[in-house]
Amino acid sequence: MSDLDPVPTLPAADPVPTAYAAAVLDYLAEEGFRPRLDEDGDVYFKYEGSTYIVVTGTNDPTALAVVLPYFWPLEDAAERTRALEAAMLAQHSVRIGRVTVFDDNVSASVNAYLPDADSFRAVLLRSVDGLRFLSVQFREQMRAVGELRSCGRQSPASSRQGRRHTPSPEAPPRTHPEPPSPWGMYRRGRPYRTSYSET
Template structure:
């Protein structure tokens, strides 16, 4: 199945769910959820799904970059399925959910849950980041 066919399935699904999906200039699917920009990213595989919440926390200093790297690691460690990471320019933080599926439409049954997982991961990141920037001792598990 081509990305064009997969994209059409996802766009139709999102529209049926009340989202207003648009295909951007790069071929990714853009939609807003709770006022925030999200993307279903183009994939070269029909068994891989990538939901992106980009650039939700800008970084302006080396101190913030260091704290964000640790907070992102912590949020990723404690949240199932989600990844929180610094973008390549190290000036913003992104979150994503990536899934392997048997067929592209399998993700539709879990889509709202995926959005919720992104919310959980970004919430954990923000908690950890706030604690680090305020100088509080972040919650760290030790073995």
């Protein structure tokens, strides 16, 4: 082979599913979905027009993490401010899940510890339904917050933030714990892909 001959490139090897990923793939297929494995070893599938991810690359079936990634793009800082407000309001009406607002997009996730390796079968689809409902609530709140601001009115969250609370002299000062980090939203320092294909 001469120096000018192109070096042949080998096709990327398909990821090998962990035992947990294989179990999730089988379960979702039994339920009528068409799950796939991404390059990180996590399972993704379509449901009601959206793509959901089950984090299986860590091979820990007792740590459930289901993600609805990047379902609302953010165009500017003003929209991000509205998204933070809408996320807080949406989570008031949903008992499960967390909305995470990034610089240019919004994701939602469900995280839970399970008692054993087979328990995901009892809660996975219910978690997906919870995420779908949470995303619907977020979208409705985004529209409501946008309409209020276009009319020059404050949303309930903004009006509450504008009130001052003066504690009584006898009352101890209020302390607020730091919110938990949404570890399920980023994997190994890299964000999720913005699109997934069925093939």
